[in-house]
Amino acid sequence: MNIWQGIIIGALFAPSVWAATTPASMDQDLAYQLVESLTVEVGPRIAGSEADRRAVQWALNKFTQLGYDKVWTEEFDMPGWTRGQASLEVVSPFAQPFVLTSLGGSVGTPKAGIRASVVMFDSIEALEKADAAAVKGKIVFINKPMTKDKSGSFYGQVVAARSRGAVEAAKLGAVAIVIRSVGTSNNRFAHTGTMKYDETIAKIPAVAISVPDAQNLAKMLERSSRVELKLQMENQLEKATSHNVIAEITGTEKPEEIVLISGHLDSWDQGTGALDDGAGVALVMATGALIKQKIKPKRTIRVVLYGNEEGGLLGARAYAAKHHKDLDKHVLAAESDFGAGRIWQIESRFGDKALPFAKELQQKLAHLDIALGGNSTYGGPDVSVLAQAGVPVVALSQDGTDYFDYHHTPNDTLDKIDPDSLKQNLQAWLIMTETVANSSVNLRH
Template sequence: MRRLPLTLLAAGLLASGIASAVTTTIPTTAVKTAEQLRDRALHDDTAYQVTASLTTEVGARLAGSEADRRAVDWAVAKFKELGYDKVYTEPVTYPLWVRRSERAAIVAPFPQPLALTALGYSPATPKGGLRAEVVRFDSLDALKAADPAAIKGKIVYVDYHMERAKDGHGYGMGSAVRVAGPVLAAEKGAAGYLLRSAGTDAHERAPHTGVTGFRDPAKAIPAAALSNPDADQLTRVLAYGKPVTLKLDLDCGIVGEYTGANVIGEITGRRHPEQVVAIGGHLDSWDLGTGAIDDGAGVAIAMAAGKLIHDLPQRPDRTIRVIAFANEEMGLWGGRAYAEKHAGEVAKFQLGTESDFGAGPIWRMSASVKPEARDAIGQIAKVLQPLGVAYDAGRPGGGGSDLSQMHAKGMAALSLTQDGTKYFDWHHTPNDTLDKIDPAELAQNVAVYAAFSYMAAQANGDFGSAPGAFAKDGAGE
């Protein structure tokens, strides 16, 4: 074999991407521009106006509903109104679940109605409703350990109290009770399933909806969440030690398939248009509120950040891609469809993350990048520090809910953690409305997203995206 000179060999390796151990840095001019973007964003109300537009003109956006269809049209029009260079949609197909009505009551020993809401992928109760005795468990582990004979034919009630936390970590178990609990109860022969809402509000008779883990309608049982005051009431009734009978009447279920869309807007890069910084939120919401914090705010944060970059005198070197994902709420359908479609392009993704934790101020940043890009992340952290954002260098970044799917394919990712202290008071309830958003806190989010996105787009070098690059990353969202 003919030997190549070392300089030519090295150049060839770099060109082919085999040798990538080059330190990534962000030019001083880009840092200064990012600081200007950051400061400008704090006085810009675009994100608030976008959230107000979505929640007022469209409102609740249950995946597959007529409002969901209108939301797609709204997003296309809004991207164009904000000046995005390229706007397009990509189809996303998923099961179509509908909610029509829901009622419940204690029949005995103390008859009274209960406030509750059906959970996603729950089937309907039999015609005339389901009447059965209740059996209570205080945790998912207790349900796992239970004898099926004690459950068969009964309504399982899991009375788990979710913890309030700035980083929202209590939702991990709360969502497990909601997602895995109904499946487990069905496997043990239960006739129905109730849980104390996965939320931190104590005084509102506003139940929190959310998805279950049911995927096969033939194996599903009626499942619903009680508001926290009603869960307290049911627990008190059970404490009398008498058999408690409930009547559950749910009219809901899967009625076929639906094809929605991810809506995408781009600010085209002038030097490397094929390389992208990916940001976004999910366009759908549950049907109880107007989807302001979950996740109208996330879509608006990303749209507004992109617009600020668009309005600079010169386009960024790489493309800023904003994605409004379809049907996150019922199982990351938009995120999974996007990752499947774009997995082969993962090396072209410079860096990405999604906003899907409300509109509270961002207080922590973490990253999953190649070691040679850590200095660049440090530069980003320094620009974000005046906004109150601390960099946790020992914590991985997950990319947010939908973009976690691209991260799993190998996309370098950030996690930008918002203050979620109050988030689960309103999450998945009728109280998820625009009044819960503080415009100044929302603007802080935009400042973070605009600054980091621009710096990533201008970096000399990449952040390590490659197929399977973060396969051992334990980051979770």
């Protein structure tokens, strides 16, 4: 019998130490305690801000208190974007204010604001097909709704309006862009998130309005072909730095082999970053700490709290650049960054010969109602950078049905986390991480 069969049989007959021995103890609450601490004691922590620096200090302190063997930070440079005041109102014919948020990275307006009439499109694809004559001098409004599902699979389709809408609108001569929030709730919150410019195209201000406001604006446009808006916005961009915060439980047999588990420490500034990504930060911090309390793992468990995920995976890129010579020693990388819903699936990106190990992991997680998914996951936003560099990844897929109700809005607060779901997440992270860290499996292609 080969090693894989042995492991699989072992898995079937020897339930994980976590499943078998962890009672309803303090341990199970550790992730909740950590995310509560982060959201209450630090709160929102946009990358490069003073709050971000406090979050880094919070993480260093917690890692130390939790008994990690090594704790350090890795600094990186980044563009530091600061949100200023913003307002958007209908000037005529139906004067009223809208609830908006600046998109991350957007330029502001002239101090007097921008006043122009609106032209609406159902999608960025429709905008791209438009005549410049219909767009020039106007405020483009993209009114694309987003559908809910467990895996958030509609996000990618809708978020394009946010990411590159300003560039496409500016190509056609628009003076600003307003998008319907990329989210699934009809709460009157506007959904922020990062957007991009093209250095060769005029940079126009970009904002999102809440879903009820988008519906309202669409109804105005049914009544009048000339709806005038006024946008005022003050944002700042300057050089800044942020940090990845890293901590390790040193492996006893193969300390140079790294099992990397991660989340991102920065958050958008509208909520308190509970779901995105306080929960992920808390889960991976708790995972390393609790494993150390119970066993001495053979491989090193490295917990990485990335900085500036929200601005475009800047911490993840800095990590990959700094550690590019050691990436072949990264046995596995994984990330929690999709809220705090129950984990329902494990996906992998392993070499073909390692596929039985994915099945083994799933069997150890089966009592948590976790099924086996495919072998083509990107692993999560930050970890995708490592996956692209050839590091094997797993994704413990969370139920994200409600994630885009809260994500990137003021509503991303601690009360949206279900403590029981977070416990189930923690169990899965403990089992997965321990299993890999205590094995000698090679997961590469």
